[in-house]
Amino acid sequence: MELKTVATPHVPVRYLEGGQGPALVYLHGAGGVTAADPLLAELAKTHHVYAPLLPGYGDSEECAQLRDMLDITLHYWDVVEALGLTDPLLVGHSMGGMIAAEMAAIAPNDLSRLVLIAPAGLWLDDHPIPDLFAILPYELPHYLFYDAAAGAAMMSAGTAMDDPGFLQAFLIQNARQLGMAGRILFPIPERGLAQRLYRVKARTTVIWGDGDRLIPPVYAQAWKKAVGGADLVSIPEAGHMVTVEQAGLVAAAIAGAA
Amino acid sequence: MKFTWFNLMPWPYLPDDFREKNRSVWVDIDQRLFDPAKSHEVYNTYMDLLEYADTLGFDGIGVNEHHQNGYGIMPSPNIIAAGLARRTKDAAIVVLGNSIALYNPPVRVAEEFAMLDCISGGRLVAGFPVGTSMDTNYCYGQIPSLTREKYMEAHDLIMRAWTERDPFAFNGRYNKLRHVNIWPRPIQQPHPPVHIPGGGSVETYDFCIDNTYSYSYLSFSGYLRAKALMQGYWDRVAERNAPDDSPYRAGFAQTILVADTDEEAERLYSEHVSYFYNRCLHVSPAFADAPGYRTIKTIQSGALSQYAPPRGGYATLTWKELTEQGHIIAGSPETVRQRMEDLIKGLRVGNIFCLMHVGNMPAEKAMYSTKLFAEKVMPKLRNMFPDYADDDRFWCKPLAKRVTSGSLPASPTTAPYDAMLGAK
DSSP states (O other): OEEEEEOOSSSOEEEEEEOOSSEEEEEOOTTOOOTTOHHHHHHTTTSEEEEEOOTTSTTOOOOTTOOSHHHHHHHHHHHHHHTTOSSOEEEEETHHHHHHHHHHHHSGGGOSEEEEESOOOOOOTTSOOOOGGGOOGGGHHHHHOSSHHHHHHHHHTTOOTTOHHHHHHHHHHHHHHHHHHHHHHSSSSOSSGGGTGGGOOSEEEEEEETTOSSSOTHHHHHHHHHSTTOEEEEESSOOTTHHHHTHHHHHHHHHHHO | OEEEEEOOOOOTTOOTTHHHHOSOSBSSOOGGGOOHHHHHHHHHHHHHHHHHHHHTTOSEEEEOOOSSBTTOOOSOHHHHHHHHHHHOSSSEEEEOOOOGGGSSSTHHHHHHHHHHHHHHTSOEEEEOOOOOHIIIIIITOOOGGGHHHHHHHHHHHHHHHHHOOSOEEEEOSSOEEEEEOOSSOOSSSSOOOEEEEESSOHHHHHHHHHHTOEEEEOOSSHHHHHHHHHHHHHHHHHHTTOSOOOGGGEEEEEEEEEOSSHHHHHHHHHHHHHHIIIIITOOOGGGSOOTTSSOHHHHHTTOOOTTSOOTTOGGGOOHHHHHHTTSEEEESHHHHHHHHHHHHHHHTOSEEEEEOSOTTOOHHHHHHHHHHIIIIIHHHHTTSOGGGTTOOTTSOOOOSSOOOTTOOOOOOSSOHHHHHHHHO
């Protein structure tokens, strides 16, 4: 995958691009996405993949003007436009799924295929989602991965957590990335999507890790109910980071859906 | 010098094993540890102590705002301040402050502060904190990276509401008000003095300098650790070519405990200091700083959360270490005087917020310490900055003639109309 920049009305946007085939736009979750992402590599085997970074993520410029759900939804349509794409296959994971669903609801005639991987955006009072903004780094693997030990090893690979330089860089990255994500996820990752989902016309596939401890699979049923005719694909032995833990199965589900 | 007697209002009945059994004293503290019936006495004792400080000649008595917090049972400081305004005579009512991004709409603050100023006869000192991340983001749900923008808008709205004499429309991003026209308005003109609690961000330094507000550093870790931060402020005051470097441009909160001797101070107060540092400051790091709450510039400057405990945690600090490292200033009047002089000169601060009720301290001990400070320490510190003795920009300007509350005429026995005629 190659990291590039595209101009949009509010801010230059960094995006990863690679692969060949039909156009696929991938919207990352609150943790961001890098060129080494295993799902992007899988998808690039069959698709021309574009993965734009939300402003503030990675090395991309922040954007003060994007304050709420509408701002961010329209911004991503601006990105699709700026990339010169028409009706791409739109795939979103977690926060990215929430944004993708909003895009589908706000412009139902511009999108025919939608894939939501463990999307945020709905809230069930009986199944409160853990507070992402009050989870300590060492607790994260438990919520994100089916195999928490392997996830922890992956997250901490090569880092010295007590090095002050690393800590400061970590805090700055968090402030930039989660600071921006907080505009649609804090303190509850719900911005009224439920009352707009009836508008979605795209054929929709919902993919969920069976062992998701951040947004538990009961939400998969809620999504299936909320989006008319949506297919649900459950992935075994995978947590919220199903994109990492079972990248091959997720890619196959997306390919099957397309 | 301006000395303000400050009470955080800690809940004094946190159990001995609070640290072990609880994740945090703040945000998700166990509801069952609060006993409303016991709080009746706690509140009244705490308010009595604030009133007591007024009788001893403190320049101000201070209250603040925290939410879902075991060491501050004062989610609405204005309620306490209203009681104090009625029952005290001379002390400034220092509300430090109202977290203005949390009031919807913020004209509520303009109104309530105006009421306090009117009831107290112009004794209000108004504080506008952004609010801690625990209060503002985790308890009150404000989006971290938009909190400052909302705060600035609230500030602009309050200031206009206080100073403009005709109704105006306010088309803000967070507040849309077609008819702003507060009633009542404050006695003090153009507006009550403003103090801004800050935690080391350059933006807040500049905000204070540009608006002639006093910058307050409210820390629990003492004056020695505050040096770098306050020096940063004074450097900024010089860089920005402020017209002066009056010490009243700055304030500092310090735990102060006075006894007859150093040994007596330890004997009397160490258990309460331990209660405060070990139980009251037991805040889960999960709630320390919501990402986006601090600006990138502030993180880069290395100003870490004031709630971050020292390496190893407070639990390991002995009385000797707490006093030697300046977390607390405690001892005989002479020891405390020397230490206070170091603090005042070292940080160059004209406003001292004296934290003199600590943790689960009973009223008798708080009174003893307070009285010794007022009589044997405060008078010797009065004239630290003679060049700025007349600088009244950062303090309240009460009416010269103020009423005494509770001064109704004798209960009438006949119709007042007749009584008035009779008097003629």
